[in-house]
Amino acid sequence: xxxxxxxxxxxxxxxxxxxxxxxxxxxxxxxxxxxxxxxxxxxxxxxxxxxxxxxxxxxxxxxxxxxxxxxxxxxxxxxxxxxxxxxxxxxxxxxxxxxxxxxxxxxxxxxxxxxxxxxxxxxxxxxxxxxxxxxxxxxxxxxxxxxxxxxxxxxxxxxxxxxxxxxxxxxxxxxxxxxxxxxxxxxxxxxxxxxxxxxxxxxxxxxxxxxxxxxxxxxxxxxxxxxxxxxxxxxxxxxxxxxxxxxxxxxxxxxxxxxxxxxxxxxxxxxxxxxxxxxxxxxxxxxxxxxxxxxxxxxxxxxxxxxxxxxxxxxxxxxx
Amino acid sequence: xxxxxxxxxxxxxxxxxxxxxxxxxxxxxxxxxxxxxxxxxxxxxxxxxxxxxxxxxxxxxxxxxxxxxxxxxxxxxxxxxxxxxxxxxxxxxxxxxxxxxxxxxxxxxxxxxxxxxxxxxxxxxxxxxxxxxxxxxxxxxxxxxxxxxxxxxxxxxxxxxxxxxxxxxxxxxxxxxxxxxxxxxxxxxxxxxxxxxxxxxxxxxxxxxxxxxxxxxxxxxxxxxxxxxxxxxxxxxxxxxxxxxxxxxxxxxxxxxxxxxxxxxxxxxxxxxxxxxxxxxxxxxxxxxxxxxxxxxxxxxxxxxxxxxxxxxxxxxxxx
Numbered sequence: 001x002x003x004x005x006x007x008x009x010x011x012x013x014x015x016x017x018x019x020x021x022x023x024x025x026x027x028x029x030x031x032x033x034x035x036x037x038x039x040x041x042x043x044x045x046x047x048x049x050x051x052x053x054x055x056x057x058x059x060x061x062x063x064x065x066x067x068x069x070x071x072x073x074x075x076x077x078x079x080x081x082x083x084x085x086x087x088x089x090x091x092x093x094x095x096x097x098x099x100x101x102x103x104x105x106x107x108x109x110x111x112x113x114x115x116x117x118x119x120x121x122x123x124x125x126x127x128x129x130x131x132x133x134x135x136x137x138x139x140x141x142x143x144x145x146x147x148x149x150x151x152x153x154x155x156x157x158x159x160x161x162x163x164x165x166x167x168x169x170x171x172x173x174x175x176x177x178x179x180x181x182x183x184x185x186x187x188x189x190x191x192x193x194x195x196x197x198x199x200x201x202x203x204x205x206x207x208x209x210x211x212x213x214x215x216x217x218x219x220x221x222x223x224x225x226x227x228x229x230x231x232x233x234x235x236x237x238x239x240x241x242x243x244x245x246x247x248x249x250x251x252x253x254x255x256x257x258x259x260x261x262x263x264x265x266x267x268x269x270x271x272x273x274x275x276x277x278x279x280x281x282x283x284x285x286x287x288x289x290x291x292x293x294x295x296x297x298x299x300x301x302x303x304x305x306x307x308x309x310x311x312x313x314x315x316x317x318x319x320x
Numbered sequence: 321x322x323x324x325x326x327x328x329x330x331x332x333x334x335x336x337x338x339x340x341x342x343x344x345x346x347x348x349x350x351x352x353x354x355x356x357x358x359x360x361x362x363x364x365x366x367x368x369x370x371x372x373x374x375x376x377x378x379x380x381x382x383x384x385x386x387x388x389x390x391x392x393x394x395x396x397x398x399x400x401x402x403x404x405x406x407x408x409x410x411x412x413x414x415x416x417x418x419x420x421x422x423x424x425x426x427x428x429x430x431x432x433x434x435x436x437x438x439x440x441x442x443x444x445x446x447x448x449x450x451x452x453x454x455x456x457x458x459x460x461x462x463x464x465x466x467x468x469x470x471x472x473x474x475x476x477x478x479x480x481x482x483x484x485x486x487x488x489x490x491x492x493x494x495x496x497x498x499x500x501x502x503x504x505x506x507x508x509x510x511x512x513x514x515x516x517x518x519x520x521x522x523x524x525x526x527x528x529x530x531x532x533x534x535x536x537x538x539x540x541x542x543x544x545x546x547x548x549x550x551x552x553x554x555x556x557x558x559x560x561x562x563x564x565x566x567x568x569x570x571x572x573x574x575x576x577x578x579x580x581x582x583x584x585x586x587x588x589x590x591x592x593x594x595x596x597x598x599x600x601x602x603x604x605x606x607x608x609x610x611x612x613x614x615x616x617x618x619x620x621x622x623x624x625x626x627x628x629x630x631x632x633x634x635x636x637x638x639x640x
Binding site: 038041042045046049264265266268269271272273275276277279280283284287288296297300301302303306307308309310311314315 | 358361362365366369584585588589591592593595596597599600603604607608616617620621622623626627628629630631634635
């Protein structure tokens with residue numbers, strides 16, 4: 001039976017049973033948004049919560065994909081399954097499309113313990129800011145325990161998405177300053193762990209000092225987690241074990257302190273707020289594009305009705 | 321009887337009879353927005369349309385107030401009544417407040433044929449972009465035949481407001497280039513008439529050439545009105561007669577061509593669009609600040625309801 005003939009419920013059941021094709025199809029629905037995405041969301045929601053999300057971000061060329069690939073290797077070697085969402089707000093390609101960097105991950109393409117997926121905006125009403133948490137929740141709901149969310153740049157959207165993970169890893173290089181100048185503050189704010197990748201190059205110590213200094217200046221509460229800085233050479237898988245030990249130490253810390261729960265609750269509230277805002281926007285667009293709107297516009301222009309009464313007719317009276 | 325004890329209808333009737341205090345009070349209501357502003361709007365609307373609006377804008381220091389004052393003098397000398405709205409988006413002062421530049425207009429303060437009013441944003445939901453056309457319509461409805469709308473700077477808001485007049489006058493000075501660099505394109509777009517004020521200084525010819533060149537480069541339709549350039553020395557009232565003759569030539573041209581009617585219809589549509597947008601924004605704010613919202617947020621955070629169902633509960637189902 002073709003996947004296309006399956007209902008969303010059937011696809012979901014198949015994905016829970018480990019069917020990768022069904023999972024890919026559900027992710028396409030999520031990506032596209034609309035009623036079917038919402039149906040997927042309603043199935044995922046009650047089953048999600050056990051998975052753990054790690055965000056990875058950094059300037060283009062920082063070696064995030066290589067690091068992701070090395071991390072996958074590390075996790076698979078110890079038997080953990082992993083899913084990767086590669087988010088590229090600027091790319092028109094989605095779904096099955098392979099981004100340039102994804103090629104490096106093809107080592108894992110035939111491993112059933114690895115699921116890699118690229119996402120871009122396409123038609124989703126809420127854009128990536130809504131599609132990403134929905135996709136993460138789906139991967140979580142079908143049983144993926146580690147979910148890596150890799151974003152491609154250090155623009156506002158990327159930083160925002162990466163910052164919505166349970167643990168956020170910011171990847172820099174020796175002499176990083178210039179490449180991320182524009183958004184250093186944003187990166188400092190979301191980082192739970194810093195990685196200096198390409199640590200076989202000159203300038204590691206200066207970069208570490210630079211980061212420590214910025215951490216000193218930032219207003220961390222006295223007892224808060226201070227982002228550790230881990231040196232890595234991803235091309236040789238050097239330092240990946242230490243990176244992952246640091247990620248798990250952060251996880252344990254925020255699980256115990258209640259910070260993880262607080263973060264997740266905050267994200268859910270933000271998501272609800274976003275859904276409501278998008279839906280109101282959509283409603284506004286519907287209102288100003290219908291026949292009734294056209295006719296009221298003409299009436300206002302002809303002065304047969306005043307603008308406030310026209311607005312009342314469209315929206316109901318003020319306060320309704 | 322005190323003005324404060326009068327109903328909006330009574331105030332409006334008094335203002336139509338020439339009561340300046342009643343008019344000032346109605347303008348305060350308009351400025352404040354809300355239900356009373358809408359009531360004023362509904363009274364003004366059917367009575368408006370006979371007045372003619374002239375927008376004046378230019379960089380701070382270009383001498384707009386002096387030019388306005390000289391224009392008032394010119395219009396009063398030939399017996400025309402005039403109202404002036406001085407709009408300053410950056411000023412917290414409104415209503416009775418006298419802006420620094422307004423001092424120059426105090427020559428006319430005791431003349432019953434002149435009505436001058438400063439406006440700023442204060443609490444109006446739609447800000448100046450809604451309050452200004454409402455105020456203009458009120459002045460129009462109570463019988464003012466010339467309404468000058470003077471804005472203080474060349475920022476986006478100022479240019480937008482000045483551009484919504486029937487005829488828009490852009491005031492520059494010799495060597496104007498630097499002071500308005502940021503928004504030259506915006507000024508070119510709204511100008512119906514250019515005034516080179518302080519034309520007793522050096523650089524008038526260069527400025528005129530500069531303007532002509534920009535007009536040559538701009539994409540005016542072949543048969544369209546090409547903004548004339550008038551030299552003025554406002555402090556000595558020199559050139560004001562030519563400026564006003566040009567404004568009236570523009571008026572006659574767009575009245576005959578149908579452009580005036582087209583502009584006004586367009587503005588009314590834009591205003592309706594703005595009212596609807598603001599009202600939807602207000603509704604969104606109401607929704608995300610009520611008790612029901614708080615309780616749904618908690619339920620979502622506790623995973624007892626998913627975000628889509630919570631959104632449905634707030635807004636009704638999708639498409640409603």
